[in-house]
Amino acid sequence: LRIAPPEAPVTGYMFGKGIYFADMVSKSANYCCTTPGQPEGLLLLCEVILGNMHECTMANSSPLPEGMHSRKGIGSTHPDPSTYYTSPDGVIYPIGKPEPSGVAGTSLLYNEYIVYDVAQVKQKYLVRVKFVYN
Incomplete structure (x- = not known):
């Protein structure tokens, strides 16, 4: 994985140039760029060390405040936290159904x-x- 270099054009980086992740597959699936003629896409599942998160409700591409390790853009929909799974080694998997x-x-x-x-990301x-188009 790589973060876009400073000279790369800036479009679509709501929270600056970084590596973006989601806790709902429906968010990530939008970036697969499939079509009815080419319905297969790839999803990369990763473990991410978030540390102290700077939480935002709107775009913010300024540098992280001191002591923060990541940024969380808070959505109006999230997986049900009561159904999260925590592995024996402490990794939290958000597997719940969507809820407000x-x-x-x-x-x-x-x-x-x-x-x-990039050191905060472990590709798994x-x-x-395969997407089904009706």
């Missing part, structure tokens, strides 16, 4: 997690998915 987050004034539909250091699985 109850956060007012957010400009995001889903949560986004952004890290700015590359999953090939």
Whole structure:
């Protein structure tokens, strides 16, 4: 994985140049760029060390405040936290059904997690998915 270099054009980086993650597959699936003629896409599943998160309800590409390790864009929809799974080694997997987050004034539909250091990311699985178009 790489973070876009400073000279790369800036478009679509709501939270600056970093590596973006989601806790709902429906958010990530939008980036697979499939079509009815080419319905297969790839999803990269990763473990991400978020540390202290700087939480935002709207775009913020300024540098992280001191002591923060990542940024969380808070969405109006999130997985049900009561159904999260925690592995024996402490990794939290958000596997719940979507529900309203109850956060007012957010400009995001889903949560986004952004890290700015590739060392915070451990690639686990590359999953090939086939989308069904009706």
